[in-house]
Amino acid sequence: MTSQTQPVDHELVQAAAHVARTRCRGDNHTMAAAARARDGRIITAVNAYHFTGGPCAELVLIGAAAAQGAYELKTIVAVGDRDRGIVPPCGRCRQVLLDYFPDLEVIVGEDTRTRTVRITDLLPESYVWADHQLDAE
DSSP: OOOBBBOHHHHHHHHHHHHHHHHOOTTOOOOEEEEEEEOOOEEEEEOBBBBBBBOOHHHHHHHHHHHHOOOOOEEEEETTTTTEEEOOOHHHHHHHHHOOOOOOOOEEEGGGGGGEEEHHSSSSSSSOOOOOOOOOO
16 A cells, blocks of 8 residues: 555546535435546536435546546545535445546545545555456457
8 A cells, every 4th residue: 555645636626516516406416526537627427316325426427437438537536515525435436446447546635634645545455356357268
């Protein structure tokens, strides 16, 4: 595990916070996520809460990014509605983000402790799905 932090992409945090303030309404949409694609674009999304579960904003963002042709994400952040600030990804999202983007950076922390860390730092000793697949040949 490396604990080296990278500079925080404040534009990305502001994009997620803007979506959380302007698009999260009621109990169905309570979290927003923003990611910077490798080509510099910012993709945003909100969660789709449902009593049966429903995808987190980070997982909706993966699909939204793919729909826009952004298959390589560099950095991601999630922000809660009602000015709750940055919220770290849940365990399920950490695993999915690691599987899709093993070099992804994640913005975590609050106020003066906001920092950017690698997804592998958030999921140490992780199970990497691709490493355990049998060769098709």
